[in-house]
Amino acid sequence: MTTAIRRWSIDRLVPVLAGTMVLLSLxxxxxxxxxxxxxxxxxxxxxxxxxxxxxxxxxxxxxxLGVPRTGCPATERNQ
Incomplete structure (x- = not known):
């Protein structure tokens, strides 16, 4: 059984960056x-x-900057 390494993706980074900016602004x-x-x-x-x-x-x-849109390619999602 192989496990795909989760990479940081745009879908994950946007909320993380937004939350960081909100806390910083507060x-x-x-x-x-x-x-x-x-x-x-x-x-x-x-x-x-x-x-x-x-x-x-x-x-x-x-x-x-070359960050992928999703964490894993479509071929790895079904595994």
């Missing part, structure tokens, strides 16, 4: 200014765009 808001909540709103808008359209600016960047 910390910056508490430390400096409530205006940092605009970063949270921007992240939320990008998550909505990603949910409805399937892409956001981060996905374009990750694709150019």
């Amino acid at each position: 910390a910056l808001m508490l430390a400096f200014s409530p205006w940092w909540l605009l970063l949270t709103a921007f992240v939320a808008a990008n998550l909505l765009l990603y949910g409805f359209a399937g892409w956001c600016p981060v996905t374009l960047l990750l694709q150019r």
Whole structure:
């Protein structure tokens, strides 16, 4: 029995990066200014765009960096 090594994919990285940015903006808001909540709103808008359209600016960047769209190829999913 072989196990496929799970690679970081765009589908996994987008929510991880979004959550990191939300926590960062909340910390910056508490430390400096409530205006940092605009970063949270921007992240939320990008998550909505990603949910409805399937892409956001981060996905374009990750694709150019060579990150795969899904964690494993279609041939490995059925094994």
